[in-house]
Amino acid sequence: MMQPKPNLTPANINELSIFSNQNDIRHDLHAYVEYVQDRDVKRLHRSNELNRSDLKRLSKLMSDSSIIEFVESYGFSNWINYIDKLALLFKFVKYDTEGIYAGYTSSEPSFPDNYIEVDTIIYEKFIGLPLIEQEKKLLDLLVKNYLDDYNEFYVTSSLGRLSGFSTWGSATGIMPELDFARARRFLIEVLQYCTPGVWYTTSSLIQYLKEHHPYFLIPGKPKYRHKHDAKNGRYGNFHEGKSTWSREIQISESDADAFERVEGRYVERFLEGLPIILGYIEVAYSKTEYKGYLPEINQLQAFRVNDKFLHVMSGKIIEPRVTVQPNFEMHVESELYPVRILAQLIKLADVVxxxxxxxxxxxxxxxxxxxxxxxxxxxxxxxxxxxxxxLPQNVRIELEEWIGASEAFTLYENGVLFEGDKDLPDIDRFTIECISPTIRIVHSPDRLFTHLEQKELIPLHIKHRSSALTPLPDGAHTVFPKRGSSVSKSKAGAKAKKPGTIKREVQITFHFPAKELMEEFRKGLIAARCPVAADWGKLTLSFARHYESEAKKIIKALKQDYTIQIEDIA
Known part of the structure; x- marks a missing residue:
């Protein structure tokens, strides 16, 4: 337990500029992986960055639509680059990050034919985890790694606005030995004592750390890789100036406000980094133009944590809730992006x-x-x-109908297979079912034959044997075998026939004069637990013949409101 418990000062934010993260890092990470999984994404030859066309497509998949306009205007996106690095760090994707030096004079590596590959095993294993476990892995990864390069002291966060210290000498002094992951975990622990929804002053957080945990980041007696670095002391790496790269003022540990100028600046940059990126907090900046020494200080003046942060920290997030609506919509409410559930539902539904x-x-x-x-x-x-x-009753009934349609096998009696050009005149009135633009099942073959002759066409009637298709004349335009197209086999060389039984289920198809009568009949069949296939374009209902007795009962019931006659189609 944190001792003493933080007692931070509530903030008045009326004069401040509030910033909250509109991006959902979880959604965008999965959107990125799904995108590169579905296509060949080749990185730029020189810089190894994502190419502009892929950036444009990815911007349309991100959770914050403002990225689209930014990419169009500037040709890059810090946020998409961040997601790109995160996917690589998770090992969801892999690509060459070292490159090759093309020739002795090359000073920079090149990345020829550098395609992004997805490691589906690692990725599928991750999305199979419970949401809280996914979140813990994400948090742990970002605590250990500052994806924007270096650390909060030197590089502005992808969503931040505060500049960093000069990187001059950043590989010397105390910097190589600092445990930033430990410091980030400590600050996250401090934030857990905040009340969600309440704004606190950043200065009170910094003051609490100064009084009770002054060495949360830089040890009181730091280790140095080189003895000569010790002469500059704990704050030897930090300078202030009028410009970003100037080193006019060396911050000394003996200065009364040294903690605020070093660790205080770090706290401001930490708050606009990891907690903002993960959507755990909101921050508020001063609106006053900054005119002091750089890097900026006392500009991020307030922050507040949210319920999601505390739920994650306690390991008790609100589990996803799926609600199926009568209009066939499915609403998925979740505190964290429910990738596993959505991946399952998308196979059955479209995303609205x-x-x-x-x-x-x-x-x-x-x-x-x-x-x-x-x-x-x-x-x-x-x-x-x-x-x-x-499920809502109407959804269940409709799904049962769909399931019945998936199991249906339709047998047409008194029908023939017709093959002919797709533009033949007035052929639709004989059509029962179109198989392809040139092949269809038709009724009344004799009438159709006469109709085609009257149109001065030359129809050909072929009767096939039960054992095999009859070859068509060589001059016929057909997809079926023609005479002479295959070499006949002698009976002596014929293989023994294998026995096989094909079971037949006869379907009954009713053609209705109006949708109203068809709908009432359909409801009756469904109520009788009869799988039925409905074609609203042709106003037909099809069902297995052994349900004919149920159909007769429905007809009898409907005769109270309708005059019904049954006619067989020739």
Whole structure:
């Protein structure tokens, strides 16, 4: 437990400029990986950065839409570069980071044909973890690594605005021995004592550290790699000046405000770094133009933590909640980006919106695709398990119909296979089903034959044997075998026939005069637990023949409101 407990001063932010992170690092990380996974992304030959075309596409996938305009205007994005580095650090992706020196005179490495590859094993293992475990790994990675290069003293955070100290001498003195990860963890621990939603002054945090934990970053007796560095003392690396690179004023440990000028500056830059990037806090800056010595001091004047931060720290985040709506939308509410749940639902639905509440909409085509690919999939059970509640009745009924359609095998009686040009005149009225632009199943073949002859065409009627297709004449335009196109085999050389039984299920198709009657009939079939395939374009309902008795009951019930006659199609 932190001793003594921080007792920070509440802040008045009326005159300050508030900044909160509009990016969701978790969403954007997964969007980046999914993007590079689906295409060949080649990095720039000289700089090894992402090329501009990929930056533009990625900007449209990021959670903050303002990045799109920024990339269009300036051709780069600090945030996308940060996500790019994060994916590499996680080892979700890999690419050459060392390069080659092309010739003896090359002073900079080149990166020819440097494509990004995704390590799907590592990535899938990560997204399979519980959300709190994913978050802990993300936090731990950013605590140990300052992705913006060097550390908070020298380089401005991707989302920050405060400049750093001059890097002159940054590889000497106390700097190589400082444990920045330890300092970041300590500051995160201090922030856990803050009340969420309450603004605190940064100066009171710095004062608390100065009085009770003055060596949280720089040890009282630091180690030096070289003895001669000791003569400059604990603050030998830090200088102030009128410009970014000037070293006019050496900060001395004996100065009364030395802690504020060194560790205080670090605290300001820490707050606009890791906690902001992870969306744990908001910060407030002074609106007054800064005219003091650089790097800036006392500019980030207030901060406040949020509930998400404290939930993560306690390991008790609000678990994702999925709600299936009667309009087939699925609302996914989650404190952290629920990548695993969304990855499952996207296979069944289209994304309508992504935010703290993501909205998806079930799509029949996607559901049928999953049913065809996964024979063991129970869509209704899956959605009820993931939402932890029963589905709305209309959604359940519709899904049952979709499931029935996926299992349907349609057998057409008194139909023939027709092959002909797609632009043949007035052919649609004979069509039962189009298989391709040139092949369809038709009814009334004799009438169709006469119709084609009247149009001065030359139809050809072929009757196939039960054992094999009859070869068509050589001059016929067809996708089927022609005479002489294959070498006949002698009966002596023929292989023994293998036995096989094909089971037939006869389908009944009702053609309706109006949607209203069709809908009432469809509801009756569904209520009778009869799988039915509906074609609203053709106003047809198709179902297995053994449900005919149920259909008759429905017809009898509907005769109370309709005059119904059943006619067979010739």
């Amino acid at each position: 919106a992504k935010d703290k509440t993501s909205i998806l909409k079930l799509r029949k085509k996607k559901v049928l695709t999953q049913l065809s690919e996964r024979g063991d999939l129970d869509v209704i059970k899956f959605l009820e398990n993931i939402s932890d509640q029963e």
